[in-house]
Amino acid sequence: MNGVRICPMEISDYDQVYKLWQSIDGFGIRSIDDSREGVERFLGRNPGLSVVAKSGEDGRVVGAILCGEDGRRGCLYHVCVNRSCRLEGIGTAMVTQCMHSLRARGINKVSLIAFTRNDIGNTFWKQIGWTKREDLNYYDFTLNSENITRFINAGAASENRREN
Numbered sequence: 001m002n003g004v005r006i007c008p009m010e011i012s013d014y015d016q017v018y019k020l021w022q023s024i025d026g027f028g029i030r031s032i033d034d035s036r037e038g039v040e041r042f043l044g045r046n047p048g049l050s051v052v053a054k055s056g057e058d059g060r061v062v063g064a065i066l067c068g069e070d071g072r073r074g075c076l077y078h079v080c081v082n083r084s085c086r087l088e089g090i091g092t093a094m095v096t097q098c099m100h101s102l103r104a105r106g107i108n109k110v111s112l113i114a115f116t117r118n119d120i121g122n123t124f125w126k127q128i129g130w131t132k133r134e135d136l137n138y139y140d141f142t143l144n145s146e147n148i149t150r151f152i153n154a155g156a157a158s159e160n161r162r163e164n
């Protein structure tokens with residue numbers, strides 16, 4: 001990992017994290033949830049759980065995870081590593097840190113959503129020991145239609161849309 005540090009995400013990291021998200025083909029960025037205000041609210045509700053990976057050379061953000069919990073289950077969103085820093089163990093180190101923090105808060109299970117066509121993402125989760133559930137369907141309901149999702153590089157990634 002070349003001196004990369006895994007640190008709690010602070011709202012002061014937001015600009016760099018947002019820039020990183022914008023570089024991830026297929027990521028869905030939500031107008032409200034992923035705004036500075038939305039992320040600040042999320043971090044405030046889940047203090048110390050979300051992480052950033054910072055370069056050992058210049059401290060710039062090269063990876064990030066939004067991590068939260070509802071008192072029963074943990075959840076990970078927007079798990080990503082800068083393209084030029086992948087396959088160095090940064091993704092694994094960030095997920096491990098989130099799992100450690102969730103356990104320390106008495107949370108017994110953690111989950112995330114991966115698009116079925118996200119081959120890299122699905123390979124990653126299986127490789128680091130997560131279980132793909134085959135026995136359930138995922139349901140959701142939109143409560144606010146103004147929370148619009150914009151897919152990064154939607155054209156190039158139309159066959160590979162993903163989020164978490």
Ligand SMILES: CC(C)(COP(=O)(O)OP(=O)(O)OC[C@H]1O[C@@H](n2cnc3c(N)ncnc32)[C@H](O)[C@@H]1OP(=O)(O)O)[C@@H](O)C(=O)NCCC(=O)NCCS
Pocket residue numbers: 024078079080081082085086087088089090091092093113114115118120121122123124125127128162163164
């Ligand atoms: C998925 C992602 C976060 C992985 O980050 P990373 O820092 O490269 O992951 P790691 O180096 O910790 O890899 C852990 C394991 O996953 C496997 N893996 C990761 N990327 C892989 C790839 N592109 N192809 C094959 N295996 C891969 C590695 O083989 C590694 O296993 P190893 O210990 O045998 O080397 C990164 O590729 C990424 O940001 N992708 C785009 C966003 C995304 O899809 N996020 C997941 C949404 S569900």
